[in-house]
Amino acid sequence: MRNDDRRERLRTALTDAAEATIAADGLSALKARDLAKEVGCALGAIYTVFPDLDALILTVNLRTLALFERAITAVRIAPEPEGPASPAERDAAVETLVRLAVAYLHFAAANPARWRALFQHRVTHALPDWYLVEQVRLFRYIEAPLRILKPDLGDRERALLARSLFSATHGLVSLGLDEKLMVLSEPVLRGQIEIVVGALGRGLAGK
Amino acid sequence: MRNDDRRERLRTALTDAAEATIAADGLSALKARDLAKEVGCALGAIYTVFPDLDALILTVNLRTLALFERAITAVRIAPEPEGPASPAERDAAVETLVRLAVAYLHFAAANPARWRALFQHRVTHALPDWYLVEQVRLFRYIEAPLRILKPDLGDRERALLARSLFSATHGLVSLGLDEKLMVLSEPVLRGQIEIVVGALGRGLAGK
DNA sequence: CGGGTTCGTGAACGTTGTTCACGAGCGCAG
DNA sequence: CTGCGCTCGTGAACAACGTTCACGAACCCG
Numbered sequence: 001m002r003n004d005d006r007r008e009r010l011r012t013a014l015t016d017a018a019e020a021t022i023a024a025d026g027l028s029a030l031k032a033r034d035l036a037k038e039v040g041c042a043l044g045a046i047y048t049v050f051p052d053l054d055a056l057i058l059t060v061n062l063r064t065l066a067l068f069e070r071a072i073t074a075v076r077i078a079p080e081p082e083g084p085a086s087p088a089e090r091d092a093a094v095e096t097l098v099r100l101a102v103a104y105l106h107f108a109a110a111n112p113a114r115w116r117a118l119f120q121h122r123v124t125h126a127l128p129d130w131y132l133v134e135q136v137r138l139f140r141y142i143e144a145p146l147r148i149l150k151p152d153l154g155d156r157e158r159a160l161l162a163r164s165l166f167s168a169t170h171g172l173v174s175l176g177l178d179e180k181l182m183v184l185s186e187p188v189l190r191g192q193i194e195i196v197v198g199a200l201g202r203g204l205a206g207k
Numbered sequence: 208m209r210n211d212d213r214r215e216r217l218r219t220a221l222t223d224a225a226e227a228t229i230a231a232d233g234l235s236a237l238k239a240r241d242l243a244k245e246v247g248c249a250l251g252a253i254y255t256v257f258p259d260l261d262a263l264i265l266t267v268n269l270r271t272l273a274l275f276e277r278a279i280t281a282v283r284i285a286p287e288p289e290g291p292a293s294p295a296e297r298d299a300a301v302e303t304l305v306r307l308a309v310a311y312l313h314f315a316a317a318n319p320a321r322w323r324a325l326f327q328h329r330v331t332h333a334l335p336d337w338y339l340v341e342q343v344r345l346f347r348y349i350e351a352p353l354r355i356l357k358p359d360l361g362d363r364e365r366a367l368l369a370r371s372l373f374s375a376t377h378g379l380v381s382l383g384l385d386e387k388l389m390v391l392s393e394p395v396l397r398g399q400i401e402i403v404v405g406a407l408g409r410g411l412a413g414k
Numbered sequence: 415c416g417g418g419t420t421c422g423t424g425a426a427c428g429t430t431g432t433t434c435a436c437g438a439g440c441g442c443a444g
Numbered sequence: 445c446t447g448c449g450c451t452c453g454t455g456a457a458c459a460a461c462g463t464t465c466a467c468g469a470a471c472c473c474g
Contacts, residue, residue, distance in 0.1 A: 032462060042423045047463070122327070164379055164399040168407075171378020172371055192371040199410030200375075200403065239431060249454045254432070420471080430461070440451085 011049045013039045019060045019114075027057065027117040057121050058131060064114045065134050071107045072141055075099050078148065085148050093148035094201030100141060101169040101197045102190055108173050109186045119174070142166055149205050165200070172196060218256045220246040226267045226321075234264065234324040264328050265338060271321045272341050278314045279348055282306050285355065292355050300355035301408030307348060308376040308404045309397055315380050316393045326381070349373055356412050372407070379403060 017038045021030050032053060036043045050056045076099060078092035085093070108115040142162040146153070153161065176189040184192070224245045228237050239260060243250045257263045283306060285299035292300070315322040349369040353360070360368065383396040391399070 031460085033460090036424095043462095044424070044464075045422060048422070053462070120329070160395075160399065161402065163382075164403050167378040167382040168375035168403055169378065170382060171374040171376065174381075175370075175374040175377060188367075192367065195368065195411075196371050196375055196407065200407045201410070203406030203408070203410030204402075238429085240429090243455095250431095251433075251455070252453060255453070260431070415474105417474095418472090420469105422469090423465105423467085425464105425466100427464075428462095431459095433456105433458075434454105435456095436454085438451105438453090441449095443448085444446085 007049055010039070010041060010045065013041075014046060014049065014056060015059050015063070018056050019063060022057075022060055022117050023111065023114050026113045027120050030057070054121075054123060054125070057117065058123070058128065060114075061118050061121065062131060062134060064111070064118055065138065067111070067114070068107050069138060072100065072103055072138070075103045075141075077141075078145060080144065080148060085151070090149060090205050093145040094198060094205065096145040097142070097149075097165065097201045098194055098197045100145075101172075101193050104166075104169055105173045105176075105186065105189060105193055108177060109189075112177065139163060139166065145201075146204075149201065161204075165197075168200065169193065169197060214256055217246070217248060217252065220248075221253060221256065221263060222266050222270070225263050226270060229264075229267055229324050230318065230321050233320045234327050237264070261328070261330060261332070264324065265330070265335065267321075268325050268328065269338060269341060271318070271325055272345065274318070274321070275314050276345060279307065279310055279345070282310045282348075284348075285352060287351065287355060292358070297356060297412050300352040301405060301412065303352040304349070304356075304372065304408045305401055305404045307352075308379075308400050311373075311376055312380045312383075312393065312396060312400055315384060316396075319384065346370060346373065352408075353411075356408065368411075372404075375407065376400065376404060 014035060017035055018030055021034070021038075030053065032046055033043060036046060046053075046056070050059075076096070078089070078096040081089045139159065139162050142165055143158055146158050146162055146165075150158070150161075172193055173189070176184045176192065221242060224242055225237055228241070228245075237260065239253055240250060243253060253260075253263070257266075283303070285296070285303040288296045346366065346369050349372055350365055353365050353369055353372075357365070357368075379400055380396070383391045383399065
């Protein structure tokens with residue numbers, strides 16, 4: 001079908017334009033009419049490839065998650081020891097957690113509008129599966145060092161703890177970069193993250 | 208002036224109605240026209256006592272903060288020791304931090320819509336002073352146990368760390384109660400907070 | 415070439431927050 | 445008591461938004 005081709009082209013063109021707008025001026029600057037004008041299509045055409053703007057935003061957010069994953073794969077990960085972990089290996093695991101958290105901060109600071117859109121966007125409908133799958137995969141990066149720090153944890157508890165560690169880090173980054181509660185420079189915030197996540201890791205190790 | 212009296216009455220009536228709407232159906236259910244109908248005034252009358260709806264929301268949020276402070280004052284606080292803290296006193300300080308965090312969770316879970324409005328509401332203008340003052344005072348509750356845990360910290364660093372601890376806890380509560388990332392029951396979330404904040408406190412104590 | 419089907423078009427609709435010209439009501443001087 | 449002027453709430457009107465849908469052009473196929 002030639003037709004599906006055009007639809008796909010329109011879809012990516014809209015996603016590109018929406019991504020650029022969000023990255024430049026934030027989620028609130030995304031307007032259906034501006035979007036249509038930018039890609040040179042009619043207003044109604046948007047709704048032939050997306051059910052509504054929420055779906056378009058979700059597609060942009062998926063790109064942001066992919067971008068973030070590329071950033072996170074550059075983080076040096078402590079190797080998984082065989083057998084029980086030595087104190088040095090546990091320290092290395094803690095440092096891995098800190099590096100992951102700092103990488104999260106760095107990504108958020110480098111892509112503030114894109115990153116804000118991930119959370120600012122409140123969905124009323126249930127999230128699509130392909131979005132949740134992406135989230136689950138990203139949490140695995142946190143679970144690995146946790147396996148070293150607390151080897152006797154069950155899979156379920158470890159997954160839960162990984163989400164909690166992410167939530168805590170997200171809180172630090174979210175409120176730290178947000179202008180409502182405080183405005184912290186990235187270096188200061190990085191210091192706080194190192195202190196807090198470091199203490200958290202050492203406390204979890206149970207020494 | 209009889210006139211200021213009427214204005215004040217309208218102001219509180221609007222605040223009451225807005226608070227009820229937010230508490231019942233969330234921030235997004237707050238509409239100027241519904242509000243005017245509920246308090247029996249004209250649409251434009253709202254703008255004679257508030258510059259815009261943002262200011263009205265801020266007033267409601269201040270009430271929420273006051274409500275929260277009443278909840279936080281019920282938390283049992285470890286007494287401040289004289290001289291260097293014993294290990295037991297440090298443990299008590301950690302438990303105070305945990306209790307504060309759990310109180311935060313409990314308040315958020317008990318008043319989900321009110322609490323969400325505190326953060327969901329993004330302001331474009333600078334926040335008024337009376338709002339910031341309220342925030343600063345609430346942070347003092349976290350600084351007290353920190354003084355026991357890390358006595359050699361300067362005032363500035365302690366204040367910063369207090370905000371970071373709050374941010375981490377807020378992240379746990381915010382994402383834990385939020386339906387986007389995960390939905391955790393309050394008991395499960397309470398367990399996570401006890402684990403994370405507990406580990407955080409012990410790690411900070413530097414044992 | 416013509417009839418039918420498909421599909422983008424953009425005017426129109428319903429809701430927003432916010433504004434502003436109007437007029438009712440009141441006080442006070444004549 | 446009457447008339448003038450001022451104040452202040454009123455609600456119709458405006459601008460901007462997401463979303464819809466009747467229309468018409470463009471294309472396919474017989």
